[in-house]
Amino acid sequence: MHSDDLPDDESLTIRGYTDTAARQNVLLIACGALAREILDLKRRNGWDHLALTCLPAILHVHPERITQAVEDAVARHRNDFDRIFVVYADCGTGGLLEQACKRLGVEMVKGPHCYSFFEGNDRFAQHGDEEATAFYLTDFLARQFDAFVWKPLGLDRHPQLRDMYFGNYTKLVYQAQIDDPELTKRAKDCADRMGLTFERRFTGYGDLERTLSDWASRVPRD
Known part of the structure; x- marks a missing residue:
């Protein structure tokens, strides 16, 4: 992937990152630490119908804030997309993120953390x-x-x-x-x-790639 296609370090750690284009009807709300990997998978697989917004990766230093940040992002984007998926595992939330995703009716990546889903x-x-x-x-x-x-x-x-x-x-x-x-x-x-x-x-992308492939295949492209 070309360096011009990648978010810079400040975007990953401080501001988060958003990748959108016309005719995208599915939103991935992801950890900023996964931005490069998701963008690479989108490019290689032609998943142009998947939009991406990343929360700041620095949230991993404060896992107690992840659940609320995801809930806020879902609420903010709910009316703009047909489907929303959450590209986080539990990531130190003690099951709270999974509970929130079930309540909100959105799917998330399975596993305790990214080390697990990258390896499988x-x-x-x-x-x-x-x-x-x-x-x-x-x-x-x-x-x-x-x-x-x-x-x-x-x-x-x-x-x-x-x-x-x-x-x-x-x-x-x-x-x-x-x-x-x-x-x-x-x-x-x-x-x-x-x-x-x-x-x-x-490890390659492990279960991250398999999960995104499943989600992408379930949603028809315009």
Whole structure:
């Protein structure tokens, strides 16, 4: 995908992102951390009937705010689209987002979080307790590690606190959505900074792609 087609870092972390065009009758309300992946899938599959609006990815630092933000977005766009889908998993809401989506009559992505649906929920569940001490990165987090992990924990100011935060982890698992040596290098650097062993696991888009494909196929195009 060309860089001109992608949202910039500020859009992802602060403002959110919206991709709309004429004749779109389905809206995806998504986490900004998934914007690049969704835009790529839209382009590759010709899903021009799917519009996209992303809530700021920084909400992941405050999962208690996600449910209300999604509810507000559904209410704001309800009258403008035939169908609305929510491209979030539970994402730390403790089931509240699922309850809200059922009440609002909209579907959401299945799974506890994006690490699970990128790998595939069934496959991720098979890891069980063996990965209870794994810290996960996606492509987005490899790009935004400082903004979403290092600085919010204050490690840019107090690096001596590293072991207090990460002492119970044993490895960093980088779930790569695309094959990008530069992102792999960044993820390896994150593991080194955290004092963890490094594992790269190519997942592609996993259940995210399968879910969007299902939704896109259920809605006729104009």
